[in-house]
Amino acid sequence: MRTLPRFFALPILVGIICSACMSGDLDVGQNVVKPDEMQLQYIDTVTVNLSTIMVPDSFITSSDSSVLVGRWNDSQTGLMSARGFASLSYVSNDLPDQKGIRFDSLVLELVHAYSVGDTLSPFTLQVHQLQKPLEIGPVHYNTQAVAYNTSPLLQTTVVPQFKEEIRQIRLRIPETLAKTFYDKLISKEINSAETMSDFWKGMAFLSSSTNNVFLGLNLTSSLSGIRLYYRGNDISQTNYNLLFPFQASQFTQLTNNRTGTPLQALKVQSDAVSSRSTQNASFVVPGAFLSTRIEIPSLTEFIKPENFIGLNLAELIIEPVRKDVRDNAPPPSNLGLYFTNNQNETTEAVPGTSTGATSAVAAYTFLPNAIELEDAYVFNITHYINQVIKGQAVNRPMLLRVPVGQSTMKTMLQRAMLGNRQNATDRIRLKLYVTSDT
Numbered sequence: 001m002r003t004l005p006r007f008f009a010l011p012i013l014v015g016i017i018c019s020a021c022m023s024g025d026l027d028v029g030q031n032v033v034k035p036d037e038m039q040l041q042y043i044d045t046v047t048v049n050l051s052t053i054m055v056p057d058s059f060i061t062s063s064d065s066s067v068l069v070g071r072w073n074d075s076q077t078g079l080m081s082a083r084g085f086a087s088l089s090y091v092s093n094d095l096p097d098q099k100g101i102r103f104d105s106l107v108l109e110l111v112h113a114y115s116v117g118d119t120l121s122p123f124t125l126q127v128h129q130l131q132k133p134l135e136i137g138p139v140h141y142n143t144q145a146v147a148y149n150t151s152p153l154l155q156t157t158v159v160p161q162f163k164e165e166i167r168q169i170r171l172r173i174p175e176t177l178a179k180t181f182y183d184k185l186i187s188k189e190i191n192s193a194e195t196m197s198d199f200w201k202g203m204a205f206l207s208s209s210t211n212n213v214f215l216g217l218n219l220t221s222s223l224s225g226i227r228l229y230y231r232g233n234d235i236s237q238t239n240y241n242l243l244f245p246f247q248a249s250q251f252t253q254l255t256n257n258r259t260g261t262p263l264q265a266l267k268v269q270s271d272a273v274s275s276r277s278t279q280n281a282s283f284v285v286p287g288a289f290l291s292t293r294i295e296i297p298s299l300t301e302f303i304k305p306e307n308f309i310g311l312n313l314a315e316l317i318i319e320p321v322r323k324d325v326r327d328n329a330p331p332p333s334n335l336g337l338y339f340t341n342n343q344n345e346t347t348e349a350v351p352g353t354s355t356g357a358t359s360a361v362a363a364y365t366f367l368p369n370a371i372e373l374e375d376a377y378v379f380n381i382t383h384y385i386n387q388v389i390k391g392q393a394v395n396r397p398m399l400l401r402v403p404v405g406q407s408t409m410k411t412m413l414q415r416a417m418l419g420n421r422q423n424a425t426d427r428i429r430l431k432l433y434v435t436s437d438t
Helices: 007-022 174-188 191-199 382-389 409-413
Strands: 037-041 051-052 066-074 078-086 102-117 123-129 154-158 168-173 204-208 212-218 223-230 238-246 251-257 272-274 283-285 290-295 308-318 334-339 361-363 375-378 398-401 417-419 429-437
Touching: 051 283, 066 102, 066 251, 066 409, 102 174, 123 212, 154 168, 174 191, 174 223, 212 409, 272 409, 308 382, 382 417, 409 417
Parallel strands: none
Antiparallel strands: 037 429, 051 272, 051 290, 066 078, 066 212, 078 204, 078 251, 102 168, 102 212, 102 223, 123 154, 123 204, 223 238, 283 290, 283 417, 290 398, 308 375, 308 429, 334 361, 334 398
């Protein structure tokens, strides 16, 4: 891709020039330097170093409406795999009291909420029965799993390209098992949540596909569950159905394996792998606990231009290594900057804008009609850089990560590969717009 001078720099530059013509840096008195004696220039040669760090953690997945199924294998970041677990609810019914009704079928219905990755290749979804009932009540984390039968109960192959507002995946449950369930409902052997879980125990959702794709299945939807179809004994044999939804205890196990990759060196939180060891790029992959560490070592020895008066604007421009926005691997919508220490712990947010009143957060932005992709995260960190240059703040390393509190199961899957200054196509730059005396 190309850089973004037309998209980002020029509008800002025009505004700064106008501002400089009026008053220059706000810290400089009009009685010292006349506005018409000022000139604006920018510097983008400040060294910025990137490395990838790993902050091991566990997070709650049972609070999300969807479970994930799939995998993503990358030569740099390793293998990420997801599988979901859920149990079924009992629904009170009058089936035993209805006369002359006949069983038709039992179908597992799953709402396909979203897909991430290769959505054009066939994807095999497998449904296994759990070996024991899923524990209801406590929260479940990404590190947890429940034992399930080796052989799948159900299996289907779909193309996960998402074209409809609501899309269902429907799998017909084997006749013998389905009829046994129906008979136990009629005989009132299944008449409560406990007897329901004794019969079904629960389900595990897996995939045997090797494509880089994840499916999000919304199990809290009113259209997800096992639906019993049966017929009346009237002349027209009226069709009826009864849905047994999933309980609100679904969760996803998300695992990572970096063996054989440059990032396998990340063992403890304090470890870091330089971007020069990973094809001149660093990574942000929330679900793999990967963040980017940013250091600006020469900032305290910043060589000011001759007749330097003040800093007008400091922009940290970070470009993802990406060729096309239709590549089905979207980077996070927003990234935030946070101060860190030698243990790579997230401390407070880096102050943003010229006042430092807000946190430094940037949205992923691209030019929609550009011939070649022009995209970036652009952080306004004028307040912080200005303080460091003036000696009023310590030059501290920063972490680039998804903003605190914005993580969902879907954002956990997003990944950003960020070019360092030596990257051939996409580079990080710290642009300093300064005012000097002519």
